[in-house]
Amino acid sequence: MLRDDIIEYSLDAHHSEEKGVELRKTIWKVTFLLTAITAVEVALGSMIKQSSDYWQIIKWIFIVLTIVKAGYIVLSFMHLGDERKGLKYVILLPYFVFAAYLIFILLNEGTAIFGALSEVAN
Amino acid sequence: MAGHASKEIDSKTLWGGKISPFSTSYGKLMMWFFLVSDALTFTGLLISYGFTRHDYLGSWPIGEETFHSLPLLEGNYPLIYVALMTFILIVSSVTMVLAVEAGHRMDRKGVTKWMIATIIGGFFFVGSQAWEWSHFIHGSDFGKVELADGSLAIVKGNFGEIESFEVTVAGHHHMVGDKVTEDLKHEYQHAIADGHLHNGIITLHDGSKAKVNKMANSDMTLIVKEFGGDHEIGSEIEGAEAIAMYEEAVNSGEANRVIYGANMKQNEYGPQHYGQFFFFITGFHGFHVFSGVMINILILLGVIKGTYHARGHYEMVEKTGLYWHFVDLVWVFVFTFFYLV
Numbered sequence: 001m002l003r004d005d006i007i008e009y010s011l012d013a014h015h016s017e018e019k020g021v022e023l024r025k026t027i028w029k030v031t032f033l034l035t036a037i038t039a040v041e042v043a044l045g046s047m048i049k050q051s052s053d054y055w056q057i058i059k060w061i062f063i064v065l066t067i068v069k070a071g072y073i074v075l076s077f078m079h080l081g082d083e084r085k086g087l088k089y090v091i092l093l094p095y096f097v098f099a100a101y102l103i104f105i106l107l108n109e110g111t112a113i114f115g116a117l118s119e120v121a122n
Numbered sequence: 123m124a125g126h127a128s129k130e131i132d133s134k135t136l137w138g139g140k141i142s143p144f145s146t147s148y149g150k151l152m153m154w155f156f157l158v159s160d161a162l163t164f165t166g167l168l169i170s171y172g173f174t175r176h177d178y179l180g181s182w183p184i185g186e187e188t189f190h191s192l193p194l195l196e197g198n199y200p201l202i203y204v205a206l207m208t209f210i211l212i213v214s215s216v217t218m219v220l221a222v223e224a225g226h227r228m229d230r231k232g233v234t235k236w237m238i239a240t241i242i243g244g245f246f247f248v249g250s251q252a253w254e255w256s257h258f259i260h261g262s263d264f265g266k267v268e269l270a271d272g273s274l275a276i277v278k279g280n281f282g283e284i285e286s287f288e289v290t291v292a293g294h295h296h297m298v299g300d301k302v303t304e305d306l307k308h309e310y311q312h313a314i315a316d317g318h319l320h321n322g323i324i325t326l327h328d329g330s331k332a333k334v335n336k337m338a339n340s341d342m343t344l345i346v347k348e349f350g351g352d353h354e355i356g357s358e359i360e361g362a363e364a365i366a367m368y369e370e371a372v373n374s375g376e377a378n379r380v381i382y383g384a385n386m387k388q389n390e391y392g393p394q395h396y397g398q399f400f401f402f403i404t405g406f407h408g409f410h411v412f413s414g415v416m417i418n419i420l421i422l423l424g425v426i427k428g429t430y431h432a433r434g435h436y437e438m439v440e441k442t443g444l445y446w447h448f449v450d451l452v453w454v455f456v457f458t459f460f461y462l463v
Contacts, residue, residue: 020226024223066455094158
């Protein structure tokens with residue numbers, strides 16, 4: 001039985017064979033990129049010790065690479081890059097506002113608690 | 123009106139109110155909203171992990187020191203296993219996009235093929251996680267040791283094989299002179315954790331006492347993780363000195379001088395919170411992967427039956443695809459913040 005309340009679908013739900021060839025090319029390119037980034041991360045992680053002077057830089061490299069990977073997954077694999085501009089903002093803005101707030105809490109309160117605990121310990 | 127497509131929208135894509143916000147279907151938009159809220163849950167979990175770590179006074183476990191084993195292989199392979207898990211999940215994400223792409227061309231065979239590949243990838247990931255949990259729970263050969271001054275140290279080295287337990291005082295099961303040769307390592311570690319090994323004499327489960335015939339440990343390094351009076355955090359003790367200090371703790375006959383593996387109360391890798399966050403975050407993610415695989419199987423059945431083909435579009439595949447990519451996305455962050463940094 002066909003339910004007519006679920007036959008609705010989004011625009012751009014179909015594309016041609018030629019477009020498919022092109023899309024698959026992009027997909028494999030992104031795959032290669034994600035794998036390469038992961039390999040670089042693991043190589044850096046196992047080569048450079050946390051006690052090393054470079055660790056601070058490495059840490060930031062990890063975070064930047066992670067965000068790059070996340071960007072490719074969301075924009076390319078989840079096709080958010082192809083959606084309407086309004087939808088992009090509706091999804092990304094609230095998330096980033098909350099995440100930024102939570103990171104602020106982490107650093108601010110975490111530092112304060114660290115200070116208080118250190119004082120008690122001494 | 124913001125978000126409305128300026129071009130003509132065919133009547134099938136319109137919602138009940140005869141508009142189509144952002145030119146998406148209702149189901150797809152709701153999937154996105156769900157994913158945003160789920161993303162915030164994971165953000166909250168990872169941030170609380172960071173919070174605990176940020177205000178922790180001692181030294182936190184280091185990824186490449188904690189996760190360095192591979193199934194069936196001896197030796198040290200820092201982070202290789204989790205990298206492999208990451209790769210499996212990325213590949214299964216790729217097969218999912220290929221399924222969605224095939225769906226856009228109404229290629230039913232292609233969708234079936236790539237969905238099956240995705241499901242296999244998902245099972246591989248869940249299986250890998252099961253192995254990792256089991257390894258994490260059972261722990262290393264040496265465990266974490268409390269040294270004589272109260273410092274806590276993790277131990278690296280080669281574990282000398284145990285040949286047998288030679289019974290010297292009879293218990294319920296064993297007679298004097300019996301040689302126990304089964305389940306030695308397990309019994310040995312249990313006895314040490316409970317303080318039932320004293321100067322080379324082990325008290326077995328049945329109450330008998332036995333002499334431990336064991337090869338010497340070698341290449342031992344103690345890495346101090348918590349300050350107890352004599353050793354700085356991060357300092358490494360090597361060679362004969364390390365072996366002597368470790369043996370002292372092992373043979374002390376005191377319970378909890380050596381801790382093996384992990385449970386909800388304590389773990390050999392670091393503070394109590396570390397184990398709890400490990401179980402909760404990777405567990406919650408693993409639960410997502412598992413439910414993702416189940417949903418993918420249901421959708422695959424729909425594809426095979428031809429339900430979506432008859433509908434004229436494969437948007438259901440696209441919607442589960444969104445969920446599946448999200449699971450991959452979360453893992454990218456868990457990988458960085460739990461294992462790398």
